Amino acid sequence: MHVLIVTDLEGVGGVLNYPDWCTPAGLRNEAGCRFLTEEVNAAVAGFFAAGATEVTVDDGHGSGGSIRGELLDGRAALQRGSRVPPDQDPCDVLAFVGQHAKAGTPNAHLAHTQTPEAVDFRINGVSLGDFGQIAYINYNDRNIPTIFAAGDLALTKEAKELVPGIFTTAVKEGFNRPLDMSCPAGEVMARQSAAVHYPRAQVLASIRKEAGLALQKYLSDPGSFAMKPLPGPYRAEAEYRATSPRLIPLVGDLPPRRITTGLHDTVDGAFREFYYYEWRKPDPEHHTLL
Numbered sequence: 001m002h003v004l005i006v007t008d009l010e011g012v013g014g015v016l017n018y019p020d021w022c023t024p025a026g027l028r029n030e031a032g033c034r035f036l037t038e039e040v041n042a043a044v045a046g047f048f049a050a051g052a053t054e055v056t057v058d059d060g061h062g063s064g065g066s067i068r069g070e071l072l073d074g075r076a077a078l079q080r081g082s083r084v085p086p087d088q089d090p091c092d093v094l095a096f097v098g099q100h101a102k103a104g105t106p107n108a109h110l111a112h113t114q115t116p117e118a119v120d121f122r123i124n125g126v127s128l129g130d131f132g133q134i135a136y137i138n139y140n141d142r143n144i145p146t147i148f149a150a151g152d153l154a155l156t157k158e159a160k161e162l163v164p165g166i167f168t169t170a171v172k173e174g175f176n177r178p179l180d181m182s183c184p185a186g187e188v189m190a191r192q193s194a195a196v197h198y199p200r201a202q203v204l205a206s207i208r209k210e211a212g213l214a215l216q217k218y219l220s221d222p223g224s225f226a227m228k229p230l231p232g233p234y235r236a237e238a239e240y241r242a243t244s245p246r247l248i249p250l251v252g253d254l255p256p257r258r259i260t261t262g263l264h265d266t267v268d269g270a271f272r273e274f275y276y277y278e279w280r281k282p283d284p285e286h287h288t289l290l
Helices: 029-050 130-142 153-162 200-220 267-277
Strands: 002-007 054-058 077-079 093-099 118-123 146-152 167-174 195-197 236-240 257-260 287-289
Touching: 002 029, 029 054, 029 093, 029 146, 029 200, 093 130, 093 153, 093 200, 118 130, 118 267, 130 146, 130 153, 130 267, 146 153, 146 200, 153 167, 167 200, 236 267
Parallel strands: 002 054, 002 093, 054 077, 093 146, 146 167
Antiparallel strands: 118 236, 167 195, 236 257, 257 287
């Protein structure tokens, strides 16, 4: 029984804002990485107690290196670099720790989808964030269910909407209005930083308990983690703000736009085409200027 834990940093309890906590040069980045590793360890302990024989931790935050290997539970393997597709390195179930809510979510903390430029991302009209994208790729294309998610309260609600049977732990609760296209990309994270953070001991105990219960439920009733139906063929679409000053040196000064893909037989195929065109110069076939 192999569990793959997908991690991020913005959805960790005690992580207060983006520049100080979520960037390698941030004053509090080391503390944020330690908090993430503690939450991962709680999930690892819960999964092994419930019958897991193998747990792999995907160090998934954008900057990389956020899992502190010297603090990680010694029973867990650590995966860094480009994510290896589960069909090449099989796992049985997915879990998420430190996950944030999708862009535009009310009362979320550090909500965004991939980057602050994204206003809303959809596949076949269903709005999805990072959680939903990864979960659907694995469920629809590879028959790998998601059984557990930890993050801010808004993320847990988002996860339950897509996976009604999922087990979750909320680590904090945001108090921020959803942001529309009028908010510049460079201000998105700063406007999403208000939150109350739940007691640390309570959070870690809940993650361990709920992760264990999730795996026990899967072992007794795998079908209970079915996702909200999303039949193919698949088309991805999203609205993007103008590029933030931080990214202009890397991708260029791109205008507000809608990006649309063709139809694909797999969810992963639609995502791959979308992210191929995400930072390319707009063309009439895939982009509509807003």
